[in-house]
Amino acid sequence: MITTKAKAFLFDLNGTMINDMAFHNHAWHNILTKDLGASISFEAVKKEMYGKNQDLLERVFGAGHFSQEQIDQISIEKERRYQADYKQHLRLIDGLAAFLERAKGHGILMAIGSAAIPFNINFVLDNLNIRHYFGAIVSAEDVVNSKPDPETFTKGAAILGVSPADCIVFEDAPKGVEAAKNAGMKCIALTTMHTQEEFTVSDNVIAFIEDYNDPVLTDLF
Template structure:
């Protein structure tokens, strides 16, 4: 493995409950839905527009409405999460060590740039990443492999030499579809939810595990 590709939300920062709560608020209180927290959580993958289509159906919202709702959801998420914003335990040291070893690293996320920049700039970690792939850079979201394949291309690395860090089954499935191995951070989903995948190298609660430390030895 010669390059690392990171999902962002739930993988580098433990924030997925804040995303779920922001969506639940908008879907139910603003848009008149009647969705449980668990329903929102299970459907919260891919682009924001895809979440809205998944919950309300095709052609329910115009493109302009979905763009406005997407930014409002991220505004509420950022407002709630900013006081808690921090990298997962051990990740700061992991990134610095990998950086000093000249291991190419990228972020490949379904988040919009507004949300990715919120994390990179507030935590001052942009220097570690040679490439960033956002929702705006792909046509088809995870579990389609486009997000990870584009990140590998930008790094100049063959997919087979990249390892993906993910927290969600659909993300790990996207890695499998890109013919990449995957390490799962168990911030959001249980290990049994990944049982249908054969590309999982390891499950870790954070970046302090011996397995992850050994990757950089």
């Protein structure tokens, strides 16, 4: 049973609102190995998929390996491939459409806090027609420091005018849960891409769910 009540819900996007992380994994693995010549496994890429695209490239190749122009080109090409492969599968995670409507009806403010670039966030929000639910959208381009730094979530809360203690974050990635903790926020973790055991920081997690049909979520209202 969840006893925490919140004034605001902050959602990560990929893997949290849409179940698309395997498509990101394939796109990145293809770019890194076939285009850029890295020797890295599919599973190893999965573990690196947090934070900004630039951060991922620097973790794999080292800082300074690519110019900023090259990083931007690689990033856009990766996202083009991801979108081309995923678009026919694009849909909200089960139960989320009703959950967003219920939250809106209860006057709960909502924001997106994602390490994705606007190109990908707009792809999701506009194709699924859900932009109107969110009073704040924080992307990779809106922060200096990406997750697990708390800036993504603290900035979203600030735009909504809500204190961190009054927010609940929805996340699918261990580093995202850690970012929520660093922001002083409770978190609900989705196991779309990672098992419960992979969340090494979880003392701020009030529930693990597979989708938004989980009855535990009724305690939020």
